Amino acid sequence: MAELNTGDGGGGKGGKVRAKKQSSKVDLTAMVDLAFLLITFFMLTTSLSKPQSMDLSLPDKDPDSTKTVDTKVDENRTMTLILGENNKLTYYMGLLATPIAGPKDIAYGKDGIRRELLKRKKTVLEYSAGIGKPKNGIIVIIKPSKKSNYRNLVDILDEMAITGVETYAIVPEFTPEETKLVNKI
Amino acid sequence: MAKIKMKKKSTSTDMTAMCDVAFLLLTFFILTATAKVPEALPVDTPSSTVQSKLPDTDLAIITIGKGTDGKSKVFFDIKGRELRKKTLEGMGAKLGVAFSEEDQAKFALMDDFGVPLANLKQIIDLKAADRTKANQPGIPIDSLDNQLKEWLLVSRRATIDLSGGTKELQIAIKGDAKEQYPQIKKIMDILQDQKINSFNLVTGMRGKDF
Secondary structure, eight states: OOOOOOOOGGGOSTTOOOOOOOOOOOOOHHHHHHHHHHHHHHHHHHHHSSOEEEEEEOOOOOSOTTSOOOOOOOGGGEEEEEEOSTTOEEEEEEOSSSEEEEEEEOOSSIIIIIHHHHHHHHHHHHHHHHTTOTTOOOEEEEEEOTTOBHHHHHHHHHHHHHHTOOEEEEOOOOOHHHHHHHHHO | OOOOOOOOOOSOOOOHHHHHHHHHHHHHHHHHOOOOOOOSSOOOOOEESOOEEOOSSSEEEEEEEEOTTSOEEEEEEEEOHHHHHHHHHHHHHHHTOOOOHHHHHHHHHOOOBOSOGGGHHHHHHSOHHHHTTSOOOOOOBSSSSBHHHHHHHHHHHHHHHHHTTSOOOEEEEEEOTTSBHHHHHHHHHHHHHTTOOEEEEEEEEOOSOO
16 A cells, blocks of 8 residues: 555666556545544543442431430341451341341351342341231441441442342441450451 | 346445544544543542442532541542632631632632641642642641531532522542541531531442452
8 A cells, every 4th residue: 555666667668657547545444443442432531530429328417315216126127237347247137135147257248248138138028028017128237346447338338239228327336245246356 | 148247346435434523523522531630639449339420510529548648638629610719718708818819710720639728828829730749738627626617618608609599519528448437437427517418428330249
């Protein structure tokens, strides 16, 4: 395509140099390829550079504590997750004094807490259906300890979104028994 | 019998039009793309599978992370130029620090910052490239001198004033993944003291298999 006609006039007959008829068309394939590559790049980077965000709604913090009414919650429906230091995680079902399951250490991620959450969610729904209130799902109480980091919290909130747990609360308050549990892990 | 002659077809197509369109689009995307400015406090956000995007305007971002000296710092950023101007004006009036028109115009074009209000003018006067190197100490959030609270109050009021009461400021927390929970809790408490019970957490993106 791109070559130079170097003078080879010497051997021609009669010395008449005939100009070669050249096509006026340029092959644009490579140029179009490049243009589309760049388009793809700019399209993706403009929409991907926007940061993702996760909505978090907390309950109203009422300074007037006399007004708060303690709501009774069926302990068979509650699951407590304690976030410890060094990315450790402990869970138990029900009350800590008389737990239905646990307290047990568990790993973050799909083979650890997610599998457990899905299993527990199912059993709670079956339990609620058994007592005639099929709409009552699992209640997860998230207790981040002082040593836990922000990643742990976001990971757990993300698990809530993935497993579809609708009722959960972040409670950074620990009973003495729970503090013992945190120190153990 | 006459022999049917197949017409010889050229394999090359005319790409001129395609090339034109491609470059037109390319120009459009290049021009609309915004250049990424380096952040004054770089943080490594944790990732999540949630895929909602943050809005472009009427947004305040509170960044929490560790600076180069290893201390936890809080930085503040507001999106939207008019809102920034109005907020700075309000802050100046509230805490008794004077900012000129020029300062306000410069502040509108800035990004996040992390200095007490008294030192903000020095940061505004710096060049954009120097601001990230300035080693800003963070916005004070102690109970004695809680400037973050003031910034939030003033910027929320400014959003309502500018939009005529139709819009509200959205708040996003951008925390470093390794930041300990009590630090994040402190910021959430400041927000909740102002009855902001719903806010966003800035996260990265990841798939569901982790």
